[in-house]
Amino acid sequence: MTNKKVALVLLEILALSLVVFFMIPLALVIFNSAKGNVEIITSPLSLPENWGNLWVNIQSIWNNPNIRYSQALFNSTFITFFSLMAITISSAMAAWVLVRTKTKMSMFIFMLFVAAMVIPFQVVMFPLVRWFGIVQRTTGLPMLRSYFGIIIAYMGFGSSLSIFLFHGFIKSIPLDIEEAAYIDGCSKFKTFFLVVLPILKPIYVTVLILNGIWIWNDFLLPMLILGKGTPVQTIPLAVNNFAGAFVTSYDLLMTAILMALVPI
Numbered sequence: 165m166t167n168k169k170v171a172l173v174l175l176e177i178l179a180l181s182l183v184v185f186f187m188i189p190l191a192l193v194i195f196n197s198a199k200g201n202v203e204i205i206t207s208p209l210s211l212p213e214n215w216g217n218l219w220v221n222i223q224s225i226w227n228n229p230n231i232r233y234s235q236a237l238f239n240s241t242f243i244t245f246f247s248l249m250a251i252t253i254s255s256a257m258a259a260w261v262l263v264r265t266k267t268k269m270s271m272f273i274f275m276l277f278v279a280a281m282v283i284p285f286q287v288v289m290f291p292l293v294r295w296f297g298i299v300q301r302t303t304g305l306p307m308l309r310s311y312f313g314i315i316i317a318y319m320g321f322g323s324s325l326s327i328f329l330f331h332g333f334i335k336s337i338p339l340d341i342e343e344a345a346y347i348d349g350c351s352k353f354k355t356f357f358l359v360v361l362p363i364l365k366p367i368y369v370t371v372l373i374l375n376g377i378w379i380w381n382d383f384l385l386p387m388l389i390l391g392k393g394t395p396v397q398t399i400p401l402a403v404n405n406f407a408g409a410f411v412t413s414y415d416l417l418m419t420a421i422l423m424a425l426v427p428i
Contacts, residue, residue, distance in 0.1 A: 192208070193425075194422060195211055195212055196212075196414065197415070197418045197419040198212035198214070198215045198216075198217045198221075199212045199213075199217060200415055201414050203415075204414045204415055204418070205414065221415055221418075221419035222419055224416060225420050225423065231402050231420075232397070232402070233399075233420070233423070235397070236401065237399060239311075239396055239398050240398045242311060243311060243314055243379065243386075243398060246311075247314075247318035247375070248375055248376055248379070250315060251319055251322040251371070252326065252375075255322075255327045256364055256368070257356060258323070259326075259327045259330035259334055260334055262274045263331055263334045263335055264339075264342075277323070277327045278324070280324040281324045281325055285385075289384065292317065293308070296313055296317075296389065300313075308389060308391075309389075309394050310396065311396060313389050313390075314385070314386060314389045314390055317385055318379055318385070322379075325374070326371045329370065329371055330371070333366075334360070334364070337360065337363055342359060342360065345358070345359045381400065382398075382400065386400065386401055399423075400424070402420065403417065403420040403421060
């Protein structure tokens with residue numbers, strides 16, 4: 165066996181080991197979702213004695229009037245869907261304009277979006293909530309405890325990375341295609357949606373996946389904008405309800421985590 169084959173085998177073994185290592189937490193969640201609270205505490209690493217407990221735990225979560233998991237599932241789906249639509253469409257249009265407008269101002273605006281990518285969320289989270297409260301009191305717009313406010317927040321935080329990705333992809337699109345559309349009588353609006361946007365499908369899917377996973381699993385921003393115990397609760401907030409200050413239902417907590425992973 166040559167050195168090249170030995171190195172390839174070692175790389176495959178390493179890759180397989182990493183897969184197993186990263187799948188261990190998921191396996192533990194599945195195993196403990198089919199256990200009772202006492203069984204989890206006494207033997208968290210063992211296989212469940214009765215897999216039927218998984219269905220019992222799912223029913224307990226789904227029918228719990230205090231958690232309202234079905235409503236949380238709808239809220240997460242609604243917020244994720246409309247946030248993704250707002251982020252992708254607005255970011256693609258903004259990136260297209262920034263690429264095709266060859267001015268110092270367009271480059272400056274693009275660099276502002278790039279710079280925003282490195283600002284930690286923790287730096288702006290409290291000023292953001294305070295500003296949202298001021299806007300709500302001043303204009304009457306429902307910025308806090310509402311779908312509108314959380315979607316606007318996700319649109320703002322997700323735009324910088326999305327514009328950066330779209331910007332790099334659009335630069336590879338030949339300008340001749342758009343000029344041909346203008347000659348055929350297309351407006352800028354039609355040129356973007358009928359010519360440019362279909363070409364953006366590969367990067368569009370990438371942006372959807374990156375932002376979709378982030379929005380679906382996000383806990384901190386919904387906690388700040390929506391609050392805990394309000395009518396609009398996402399799945400991460402609903403899962404958090406199983407972790408009490410003094411008593412934690414580990415069986416229901418693990419099952420809720422597993423149910424939250426299913427759509428992903």
